[in-house]
Amino acid sequence: MSVTVYVPRDAAALSVGAQEVAQEIARAAAARNTDIRVVRNGSRGLLWLEPLVEVDTPAGRIAYGPVAPEDVPGLFQTNFLSGGAHGRLLGFTENIPYLKRQERLTFARMGLTDPLSIVEYAAHGGWRGLRNALALSGGEIVETVVQSGLRGRGGAAFPAGIKWRTVLNATGQPKYVVCNADEGDSGTFSDRMIMEGDPFVLIEGMTISALAVGANQGYVYLRSEYPDAERAFEAALATASQADYLGENILGSGHSFHLELRRGAGAYICGEETAMLESLEGKRGMVRFKPPLPAIEGLFGKPTVINNVITFASVPIILDKGAQFYADYGMGRSRGTLPFQLAGNIKHGGLVEKAFGITLRELLYDYGGGSASGRPIRAVQVGGPLGAYLPESQFDTPLDYEAFAAIGGMLGHGGVVAFDDTVDMAHMARYAMEFCAIESCGKCTPCRIGSARGVEVIDRVQRGERREANVELLRDLCDTMLHGSLCALGGMAPYPVLSALNHFPEDFGLSPASRGAGRGMTQVKG
């Protein structure tokens, strides 16, 4: 009887040898006349264990990892096709605590199946949300999403249903649905995992959005750094179209929705929604003034829903199981779950989907297992390159939009990057300014010039030139950028800089007594 072996096709797994492992398993099985079926699944998100190989046994799926190609002969010798003992044996996949303790709603199917099999997608709960949505009016879909409390997962956390309602009520025609898949924040990869590991859920979520607001055309703006995601999603688009889930007259409903993928070209700023619209229109990715809101005048000047991949991917389960089911997860005004991404110097890096409210410390130690280097974790950057650096004293902050805003931080897209005690925070502050200078669209002066001056001022502080005066100047500069920039790039690049200054003054050659003495953090926008 043929045994099914799973080897992920996720880019992270491929980056550490999953392709070679899959080939070696197939070759070794053929050499032994053993009949196996190799399925290339999505990743379970236990990325430190990649390549993670699973075997389907009558008792359940058994995991081995991380598996190198040279482990394969040994796996066959120890009879891994029956779950035999081996140095890489991890036991039943579902019982691995990292996975077992998660609350996977958006990532419910991740890693279970071949992500490009539309049959498997349907067999694991796919399209139920869409079918329910087809029986509702646009307004009813919108109200369901409003009631679920779902907020934008790209970082700004604006209530998705309210945005959809604005587009529904806008008079312009035609209307568009645009997915922001320009996942540029270091430490984030959940969008990539969805597009590679469960692409139909994004298609389903965007189609539901199109039904809600009355749009017939949608675009996914994907960053060019994700070629694996592009291939997977293009294949999923073709399959969904053939099966009548996209295109004219979806499932015979009379509704039409055409969806296209567009590739970015290596500009971080195009993750800002108005710069992304410019890029989709074939222009330089220059940030637009707001108002008008994109919901009123967005792509090609028409009403446009813009949401992140994870936002759209969370919609099908809401339409499937109801608004209340989703809203029952979370805390305060942060409802539902967030797929956190544990990255950087962390022992157990990967994807952790949990309801809002878990603390950073639980994430770093209960899931992450501490640093990869074994040294103390000294600083954690949450929310990407524009997020604050948090010291150990703030690790008990619950991961909740409002709780993070209260300490001058932000959850952003859920990326968590750990640094051990060898990190030089003045260097990281300088990098934040340098990154802003490289990626600034150049439209507004505080961002374009301020970031370049910021690098120079930090250089002077690091050299010890008139240190106190230059730190004062740096704080002034941050204040100007915070309040005077057009968008979040210049407006939030000061967060990592000021948090580094406030929490790690000794790295700037300042007295540790000045810790936390700084101004300019908590009173600003959240």
Place this chain on the structure above:
Amino acid sequence: MSGSSARGAPHRAAVEDAIALHAGRPGGLMPLLHAIQEQVGFIPPEVLPRIAEALNISRAEVHGVITFYHDFRTSPAGRHVVKLCRAEACQSMGAEALAQHAQARLGAQFHHTSANGIRLEPVYCLGDCACSPAMMIDGRLYGRVTPERFDRLIKMLEQA
């Protein structure tokens, strides 16, 4: 007039194919430029007038778009392109030291090409942040890159 110069260029067919496929699409300039770069390896400056004509926009606008995005090149990149991630997660796992090593190994700084045709580019996140440091070689992603692994991969490129 502006079209005639491109018609004489060696990349004519690739440019005309890209125009036929993408010029009529809404916001078609980005896919069009990607298509040319995929075929030719870069965007030859002499084709700008033809692109501008096909899309009914100014040459300045085409030039503006090409120069705005990090991906688009107006000269050949080299035989191979190595993109090394320099963002925070990779930095936390030694990307700075790896960058120093890479530049020394290739004998080329970032944005430059080694004597044997390997281009080194910085990149700010490849989405492999739990397997840092990461890099991409000719579109293929590699994680947990140590200086030793870097050397092995470069050697394979050189021998290919």
